[in-house]
Amino acid sequence: MVQYSQSLDTAFAALSDPTRRGILEQLGRTEASISDLAVSFEMTLTGIKKHVGILEEAGFVITEKVGRVRQCRLGPRRLDDESAWIDRYRRMVEGRLDRLGAFLERTKERERT
Amino acid sequence: MVQYSQSLDTAFAALSDPTRRGILEQLGRTEASISDLAVSFEMTLTGIKKHVGILEEAGFVITEKVGRVRQCRLGPRRLDDESAWIDRYRRMVEGRLDRLGAFLERTKERERT
Numbered sequence: 400m401v402q403y404s405q406s407l408d409t410a411f412a413a414l415s416d417p418t419r420r421g422i423l424e425q426l427g428r429t430e431a432s433i434s435d436l437a438v439s440f441e442m443t444l445t446g447i448k449k450h451v452g453i454l455e456e457a458g459f460v461i462t463e464k465v466g467r468v469r470q471c472r473l474g475p476r477r478l479d480d481e482s483a484w485i486d487r488y489r490r491m492v493e494g495r496l497d498r499l500g501a502f503l504e505r506t507k508e509r510e511r512t
Numbered sequence: 513m514v515q516y517s518q519s520l521d522t523a524f525a526a527l528s529d530p531t532r533r534g535i536l537e538q539l540g541r542t543e544a545s546i547s548d549l550a551v552s553f554e555m556t557l558t559g560i561k562k563h564v565g566i567l568e569e570a571g572f573v574i575t576e577k578v579g580r581v582r583q584c585r586l587g588p589r590r591l592d593d594e595s596a597w598i599d600r601y602r603r604m605v606e607g608r609l610d611r612l613g614a615f616l617e618r619t620k621e622r623e624r625t
Contacts, residue, residue, distance in 0.1 A: 408528050415524035417517060420597070427604040473605060478598050484533070485595045491540040492586060 406458075410481050413457040418442065419450050423459060423473070430472045433462075519571075523594050526570040531555065532563050536572060536586070543585045546575075 413419055418440050425431055425439060437447045451471055454460040458476035462469050526532055531553050538544055538552060550560045564584055567573040571589035575582050 404530060407533070408530060411524045411528035414597075415521050415528060417521060420520070423601060424604070427601060427608065477605060478602055482595070482598045482602065484527075485591050485598065488536060488540060489591055489595065491537070492590060495540065 404480075407480060407484060409457045410459075410476070410478070413453050413459060414481075416450065416453075419454055422447075422450060422454060422471075426460065426471060426473050430470055433469045433471065436471065517593075520593060520597060522570045523572075523589070523591070526566050526572060527594070529563065529566075532567055535560075535563060535567060535584075539573060539584060539586050543583055546582045546584065549584065 421440060422436055425436065431439070433444060433447055433451065436442075436451070437444050440447060442450075451460055451462060455462055455474070458474050460471055461474045462471045464470075534553060535549055538549065544552070546557060546560055546564065549555075549564070550557050553560065555563075564573055564575060568575055568587070571587045572591075573584055574587040575584045577583075
């Protein structure tokens with residue numbers, strides 16, 4: 400019954416925090432170092448590293464040490480699976496609402512005749 | 513910088529568990545009682561109640577006591593905001609990749625001439 404998708408689990412968990420969504424948005428515009436991100440989000444280096452670690456584990460971010468600086472950029476993961484799951488769910492719900500609407504329409508029709 | 517959206521936080525956190533996604537999928541097909549769900553997911557009533565509680569808090573599920581049975585159905589929340597956030601993010605990343613591609617194309621062009 401349950402579709403076990405570890406990957407969807409870690410992805411949605413990674414997206415459940417406003418700072419992590421903000422980091423993705425910032426890296427979507429341009430690369431940034433851990434220090435850049437700490438300034439942007441008014442957070443300690445340790446705090447930002449923790450968030451970046453979670454994003455890295457989910458495949459959303461890649462980090463690379465360049466000299467003394469840890470540089471962050473978007474990883475290979477593009478949220479395609481997450482988007483697909485949500486779209487499938489919405490279509491299913493809409494389909495059900497459409498069928499319910501059609502049923503109510505038929506019922507009204509029958510009452511009129 | 514950070515867009516605080518409590519609602520996106522609770523939504524993505526609710527979706528980060530395979531049982532909870534499964535419950536949404538089952539309720540998308542038809543209503544179910546807590547006991548029905550416990551059977552479907554081979555889980556204790558307490559375990560299912562906890563998951564349903566998290567989905568209820570996020571607005572994804574509504575429960576109603578009918579006699580002795582707690583009946584669950586989909587709530588008013590339709591994942592529109594979550595879908596919009598992901599789509600916006602994907603468009604941003606794709607836009608950046610397109611610009612990068614165009615830049616590489618121009619560079620190659622210049623080398624040929």
